Amino acid sequence: MTTTSTTETTPVVPLPARAAALLTGLGAVATAASALMSWTWTDEFPGDLTYYGSPAGLQWLALTAGLLTLAVLLATQGVPGLRWIAPARSNNAVLLAAAGAFAVSWFSVIAISVDLGGLANLEPGGWVAALGSLLALAGTLGLPLDRRTHVPLRILDRRLFLLVPAAPIAWFATHAIPEDKPVAPVLTALAGALVIATGAVLLLQLGHLANSGLRLGTVERPLPAARELPSWVEVLLIVAAFAVGLFAITFGIDTEYGELFIAYLLLAAAVISALGKAGLLARLRALTVKHRPVTTGAAFAAAAGFPFTQTSDQYTSVAANILIFATVALGLNIVVGLAGLLDLGYVAFLGVGAYAAALVSGSPASPIHVQFPFWAAMLTGAVVSMIFGVLIGAPTLRLRGDYLAIVTLGFGEIFRITMLNLNGTTGPKITNGSNGIPRIPDLQILGFDLGKPHTVLGVELGRFSNYYLLMLLVTALVVLVFARVGNSRIGRAWVAIREDETAAEAMGINGFRLKLLAFALGACLAGLAGTVQAHVSYTVTPDQYTFAEALPPNSAFLLAAVILGGMGTISGPLAGATLLFLVPKKLEFLSNYQLLAFGIALIVLMRVRPEGLIPNRRRQLEFHEAAIPTQLTGDTVALTKAGA
């Protein structure tokens, strides 16, 4: 068996190490320098990349990528003063950074050529970026990389390669058929699917080829002991890290066109993986574990700082909606991640909270002509939502397995249809049917009108900024509840039920009661978020709360955010929700292919990282059994494997 293969540190391309480093460095410098040159001649390409000496949009990303590659390279080469960037001393970090620079530069150059129609539209800067990043990437292949000694080449099932000739034939065949024939659209769709499948097969095989050629692996090197720093310096480092994080996320939210956002995602993935390989993230994690309260505080301070970086309400409304979505995802994580109950209609609880808040908001369209103060409206939303949670849960949670998923799926739809039907003609007039409850007045909290701009610290905070900050408080509350309950007697009982319900009951756990508690708590938190959502969006309508559609929040996206982000963690669903909200929002230019691209992205992510972006310690061990030996003695591992 070669699965437990040994590792070595060798270059892929035999080059003198000095020359390889020099090549990489030159490439990185060229990539960074290209940002100061003009990439294209016309300002028709979004972002206007025509200036010398003034980087814009994509050029900033190339500059970052080039400088990062250079920094990591110098750090692994042991340049004094920079060594802290790469404590793990792995040249793979340089490779990843250079790959990021390559991806960003080539993506930009290709986007320019395709958008404007031809390579002729590239100015020297574009060529420099493309060639420089290529040089840098080629150079890293000559550095001594951490590699596995042997990776067998995997060839896909040969029958799959029959697609390669079949796809073009099908494609041309559909073009031969006149468009007015009724079968034409069906055939086009089939041919399209065939072409995509062929692309997937070729890409997968290419991936296998690259994998067995590069044989990149991980050599376990103990991280050298961190230098003893005074406590306040460590705190400052954490604060600085969160400031950088705030800047990066702000950049992502503020991206104005799809190309920039895609390049941003590419760069973000490369930077995170490069810094992870370099060992810098491990260092940072150690610091955050050491100063947990500071970390939590810094995280919320960074989040609260977001509105102060904005000049208009354009992106604070996006941020407020991200926060609502993320908070609801975190609530769902209690139900799915901790207690292991699959809830496919969770968005309905958000809807219950929103409708409850809308009905008591004093909106002229509400049949109840009362205006609760906000705290009372919030309480109403949370309690009503919780009651619905108990009503749905009580009859179904006695069952095990997938019944709950079906019932919650049904409940989600029933909620939406009921809200549609309570319109005065098909039912009592409560919700105005598909018109929803409009004109929900803005909140007044202690005389503070959230609908009006206020100037704080010299920055004008608009309506959405106000709501964003309010929502942040709700998020903080949900995080607090999740963290405290998750790590308590109740939380342990939930995890025990998820792991083995029979054994949990034999330990004295009342399975039904605890599952109902998880369900009710999850519903309550979603309802809480719903009360804010009703005010943020002015109007509540039934079609905001569906099972699946192209834009979040909906039940499918909520579940995806939890699973993609990492089940059972706090930061996981928050990160997952942010990504899942931004990606469809920023990729609107893909129009018809948006869901397709999104689906493919999800499949790739789940294939590469099944435990989620930010995995729970347990889940990571679950999915990467091979990584266990580092913490165990040899004979234990042998026994575990023998038993498996």
Next chain:
Amino acid sequence: MTTTDAPASVSDRPAPAKPLLEVSGVTMRFGGLTAVNDVSLTVGEGEIIGLIGPNGAGKTTFFNCLTGLYVPTEGRVSYRGTVLPPKPHLVTQAGIARTFQNIRLFANMTVLENVLVGRHSRTKEGIFSAILRGPGYHRAEAESRARAMDLLQFTGLADKAEHLARNLPYGEQRKLEIARALASEPGLLLLDEPTAGMNPQETRAAEELVFAIRDKGVSILVIEHDMRFIFNLCDRTAVLVQGQKIVEGDRETVQSDERVITAYLGAPLEGTAPAATETDQ
């Protein structure tokens, strides 16, 4: 039967003072199949009782009837004089803990967390207490942890407290299951084949552990196939064959009983020489 060298430490214990667990006439039917038929059994305070029988005799079903996993079709199970409710968590609450034949740990929780889950029925901190984290919460949590660590010390797993349960070797998983069951502070512990799959040394260690548990004042009812283990440990042994208890008594009574030998080795054919089937069970 290959039980020859049992130490004489077993049968000289005095007869039980008062019954802890009283099972009378328990019958369990699944449709037309009678898995357990009119079984009665008493476990006294501080006793170790064995339950043996060939595969499929209904031993585990009988256990499930005691622990509320199954509701017996007929019969009565009472613990310390009160009839047990047919709900597993209430049975544990009342003071009966169990382990499982095929280990059922919470595989993705740490060793310590597994034992802490076992403390569930003996602690009360609810959801508001967990959110508010008052001094009472911290005290209860600290006490639970201390108790759990004591139990891990007792079973010899203290140095693996932070390992995932799934990564423990087989023998230690069995020990962890026992530690987890003990965490609910039971008066009676039901062990379902605690030495299955163990080598002789591990079995010896398990014997020691069972005695140590008894010395803590916990009575034990144990299902086993290892006859040496059973006869070394148990004050009395009941034999279950095809759902019926055919005999109950001390080592000699059980070993000399014709029906037990028949059940395990089959009836000798008339006129043939005694076969040399010295198989161990």
